[in-house]
Every structure is written in structure tokens, then in C-alpha cells.
Amino acid sequence: MIEDYLSLTLKNFSHQKKRTFLTLIGIFIGIAALVSLVSLGQGLQKSISDQFAQLGTDKIFILPGSGFFETSAKGVAITDKDLKDIRNSKGVQEVAGNIFKIGRVKVGDTLVYNNVLGTPLDQTRKVTESAFKLKVMKGRELKSGDRYAAFVGPRWAKDKDILPKGIGVGSRLEVENKTFRVVGFFESLGNPDDDSLVMIPYDTAKDLFDQPDSFDYVIAQASEGAEPAVVAEAIKKKMRGSRNLEEGEENFNVSTSEDLIQSFNAVLLIVQIIVIGIAFISLLVGGINITNTMYTSVIERTGDIGVMKAIGARNGDILALFMMEAGILGLVGGSIGIIFGVGLSQLVSLAANAAGLGFIKAFFPWYLILGALLFSFTVGAIAGIIPAMNAARLKPVDALRYE
Structure with missing residues (x-):
């Protein structure tokens, strides 16, 4: 049965090459953007995390300001007196x-x-x-x-x-x-x-x-043997006491290597959400294109649908045929997008490395590639639901009379 669906789907694609290509554009651009930007983001996250990890888990960083990524102008300078307080903190x-x-x-x-x-x-x-x-x-x-x-x-x-x-x-x-x-x-x-x-x-x-x-x-x-997080809290307590500050009023920042990694990951997560949102817009446009294409396909093949129903095809068979066709459109577009996305991110990595930005590297976890394929197929299948339902509800007599 599945082989028959695939055969009919591929036959329809071959008859409408230009329309198929134009339909795929939105999907493959969206998936290419998604794969390239997410892979570069993952690579950057891995590189920066590795660099922070190299700082050593036993190191604690103290800066002016209430957050590690804030400017020191928002905090009170770290003085010689503070240095003595830090040195005298438990576990330092x-x-x-x-x-x-x-x-x-x-x-x-x-x-x-x-x-x-x-x-x-x-x-x-x-x-x-x-x-x-x-x-x-x-x-x-x-x-x-x-x-x-x-x-x-x-x-x-x-x-x-x-x-x-x-x-x-x-x-x-x-x-x-x-x-x-x-x-x-x-x-x-x-x-x-x-x-x-x-x-x-x-x-x-x-x-x-x-x-x-x-x-x-x-x-x-x-x-x-001291736990860095515990030592960091001891430093905070010592400096709050020296500066007459209550908890939550700190005008300084104390961070372990793990804190730095988490802070960076939080910033990068926001960037990746924005990037994925932009890519999703392209995928949405691609999904609308698939819906339009499937509507056109249903209209053009109304007579064929009537013949299939007349020889015993059920509503579920027609629904499955058109949903699979829409899903494969999404899958093919996604596959092309993955190839483009991988190639683009590798080019960016090579250019960055040549420019001395060796920490910008593309990283392709298996779940990114598999997720992109499943997502593109799902987008296509969902986009084809309504046209497929319309096709499935056609009455054989009406479909055979359609010109």
C-alpha cells in the first residue's frame, strides 16, 4: 500500500516539476536557515563552554556590578580592602x-x-x-x-x-x-x-x-576539597558585611565557572529562540505554499479521485495519499535545506577560522538533523490536511462528472 502511495506521489511530482520546485523553496530556505544558524549556535555554545570549563572549576570571579555581563560602571570598584576580605573568606x-x-x-x-x-x-x-x-x-x-x-x-x-x-x-x-x-x-x-x-x-x-x-x-x-559554590557564597557574605549591604543589594558579582557557563547559555538561548522564530516564518510560508499546491492538485485530479473511489478506494486511502504527498513535499524540501544548511555553516566556520575566529565552529548533533527532517515532514503533512480532507470527502459520482 505504501509503495503505491509513493509511486503515485512521485508520478505527480514528475508531471509538475516547476510547481514542485517552487513549492519546495519556502521549506528548504527555512530548514537551511534553521540548520545553519542552530548548528553555528550549538558550536559557539560548545566552544565557549569548553573555554569556561578550562578556567578551572576551583576558580571564582569577583567583579563590580550586579551581573557578570553588566558594565563595571553600575557597581562599586573592588578595592584592596575587598581583596583582603576575599582572601579571608572561608575556603579561599x-x-x-x-x-x-x-x-x-x-x-x-x-x-x-x-x-x-x-x-x-x-x-x-x-x-x-x-x-x-x-x-x-x-x-x-x-x-x-x-x-x-x-x-x-x-x-x-x-x-x-x-x-x-x-x-x-x-x-x-x-x-x-x-x-x-x-x-x-x-x-x-x-x-x-x-x-x-x-x-x-x-x-x-x-x-x-x-x-x-x-x-x-x-x-x-x-x-x-572546597565546593566553589559554597566558597562563592562565603565571599558574598563577607563582602556584604564589609559593605553594609543586605542580601539582594549586592553592588558586586561573584561567579563560579559554572555560573559563567549558565549566564552565557541563557544569553545564547535568547538569540537562538529569535533565530528559530525567523526560520519558522519561512517554514510557515513554505507550509502555505504546500497547502495551495495541494488544493490545486486536488482540483486537477478530481477525476482521478472519482476513478479511485469507483474501484474501491476508501476515504482514508484518499486522505492518506494526499497527506503523504504533502509530507513528502516537506521532507524533500527539508532534505535539500539540510544539505544547504550544512554547507553554509561549514563555509562560515572556514571563513571564521581563516579570520582567526576559531571558536566559531559548526556542530551537528544527530538530533538536529533528525529533528529537521521530522519537522519538515510534519509541516508538509499538516499543511496538506485540509486539502486531503476535501479530496477524501468527494463523492465518486460528482468527481467522475467533474471537468
């Missing part, structure tokens, strides 16, 4: 305060505005280095006694990346009009912002950016 092993700015960095005649990190050079620097998994690629890292030394990302060493001609160990660069000597390069961290970072001593940075008694963010390392 070590604390590193950092200055993070977008500064003017000049090499030769090339001036760029770039991320500059002022990090301590005492034993606490290991907290920052372990959080970001910094490994020396060339030269050495910053050490105690350095004043105007810079430890920079690998993009500075490449020709025609940040600079027309890359620099090496011993090269000079200016940060906020002060000359620094490059003492080393760290290995790639996987994204262009981090790979272009310029790290300088904290004491130099606080003079350079006129920030003598405050930090842009603090990294606390939990003691061995």
Missing part, C-alpha cells in the same frame, strides 16, 4: 587582583586599541595564569622585578594580523605612551581577543591607568 586559598583595560598599543607607526591586562608578579600571579591556562610559546613569562615588560599573545608575532609585520622577543611596543619590551609570547587560547592580549605588571598598570587602589576583576582559588 589564594586571590589575584587584576586590572583589565582597553588601551592604546603602538608598534612603529601602527596604533591599535587592544586589551591590556595588569597582573600581579608575586605568588598570586599563578592564580591568573592557571585560570587562563597560559603556557609560554617563546621567551618567558613575567617575573618579579619586571617593570616595563610585556608578555603578549601569539597574534602579535604573525605578519599581517594585528601588525603589517610581526614582532619577536625583545621587540618594543608602547602601551599608553610608555615603552615596554616584549619578554615572551603565550600559546594560543583559541580566540582572537585573548590571542592579542598584552599582559604587563600590575604595579605598572595601576600607574599607567591611574587606578592605584582598585581592581577590574579578582580571581579567587578555592582550597582543595
Whole structure:
């Protein structure tokens, strides 16, 4: 029976090639958009989650402001006193305060505005280095006694990346009009912002950016065996007490690596919902096209329906035939859309990788492909319900008399 339905369906498609193609356009554009954008979103989510996970589950991040993605202007600066309170919180092993700015960095005649990190050079620097998994690629890292030394990302060493001609160990660069000597390069961290970072001593940075008694963010390392979430709550309690704040009035943010992942995923979820909504509009248009096509098909084949009913076809057989035809239209459009969507997202990934945005990768979980196929078939079948019901209700005598 199913073979007969398929044979009749494919025969009808072959007789109406142009109409079939035009009907498929809305479905395959919608599915292509859905697959490409969702796969890129999934890949981005996976890449960012992996990077956050690399920060280490024992790290806790403290910033001004009531939310991790808010600007520090909405919060009260983290001071030396806060740093002592954090260090004295239960479960904290070590604390590193950092200055993070977008500064003017000049090499030769090339001036760029770039991320500059002022990090301590005492034993606490290991907290920052372990959080970001910094490994020396060339030269050495910053050490105690350095004043105007810079430890920079690998993009500075490449020709025609940040600079027309890359620099090496011993090269000079200016940060906020002060000359620094490059003492080393760290290995790639996987994204262009981090790979272009310029790290300088904290004491130099606080003079350079006129920030003598405050930090842009603090990294606390939990003691061995301590639960980061519990330690984070202890830090919040300590800082609330020091600042005379009630719970819920915090003008600072304390986040574990897991908190950062959840915050990012929440933002990405909103973006994906918007993207899926846009793709759904295209699918809705495609569904309407299928409905119109099926109505036309029912009218054109009214005589055939009469013949089928006259030789014993039941209403359910006619209903199943037209619903399967509509569903296959959706399935074929979805299959073409998946091929286009996969190809498009792979092209975007290749282009992003060539541009140094290696964290933008397409990810194709099996449920995305299977879900897209089932969804496209369902859209087609639903779009064909009303025309199929109209066809099934036709009386054989009326259908045979139709011209």
C-alpha cells in the first residue's frame, strides 16, 4: 500500500516539476536557515563552554556590578580592602587582583586599541595564569622585578594580523605612551581577543591607568576539597558585611565557572529562540505554499479521485495519499535545506577560522538533523490536511462528472 502511495506521489511530482520546485523553496530556505544558524549556535555554545570549563572549576570571579555581563560602571570598584576580605573568606586559598583595560598599543607607526591586562608578579600571579591556562610559546613569562615588560599573545608575532609585520622577543611596543619590551609570547587560547592580549605588571598598570587602589576583576582559588559554590557564597557574605549591604543589594558579582557557563547559555538561548522564530516564518510560508499546491492538485485530479473511489478506494486511502504527498513535499524540501544548511555553516566556520575566529565552529548533533527532517515532514503533512480532507470527502459520482 505504501509503495503505491509513493509511486503515485512521485508520478505527480514528475508531471509538475516547476510547481514542485517552487513549492519546495519556502521549506528548504527555512530548514537551511534553521540548520545553519542552530548548528553555528550549538558550536559557539560548545566552544565557549569548553573555554569556561578550562578556567578551572576551583576558580571564582569577583567583579563590580550586579551581573557578570553588566558594565563595571553600575557597581562599586573592588578595592584592596575587598581583596583582603576575599582572601579571608572561608575556603579561599589564594586571590589575584587584576586590572583589565582597553588601551592604546603602538608598534612603529601602527596604533591599535587592544586589551591590556595588569597582573600581579608575586605568588598570586599563578592564580591568573592557571585560570587562563597560559603556557609560554617563546621567551618567558613575567617575573618579579619586571617593570616595563610585556608578555603578549601569539597574534602579535604573525605578519599581517594585528601588525603589517610581526614582532619577536625583545621587540618594543608602547602601551599608553610608555615603552615596554616584549619578554615572551603565550600559546594560543583559541580566540582572537585573548590571542592579542598584552599582559604587563600590575604595579605598572595601576600607574599607567591611574587606578592605584582598585581592581577590574579578582580571581579567587578555592582550597582543595572546597565546593566553589559554597566558597562563592562565603565571599558574598563577607563582602556584604564589609559593605553594609543586605542580601539582594549586592553592588558586586561573584561567579563560579559554572555560573559563567549558565549566564552565557541563557544569553545564547535568547538569540537562538529569535533565530528559530525567523526560520519558522519561512517554514510557515513554505507550509502555505504546500497547502495551495495541494488544493490545486486536488482540483486537477478530481477525476482521478472519482476513478479511485469507483474501484474501491476508501476515504482514508484518499486522505492518506494526499497527506503523504504533502509530507513528502516537506521532507524533500527539508532534505535539500539540510544539505544547504550544512554547507553554509561549514563555509562560515572556514571563513571564521581563516579570520582567526576559531571558536566559531559548526556542530551537528544527530538530533538536529533528525529533528529537521521530522519537522519538515510534519509541516508538509499538516499543511496538506485540509486539502486531503476535501479530496477524501468527494463523492465518486460528482468527481467522475467533474471537468
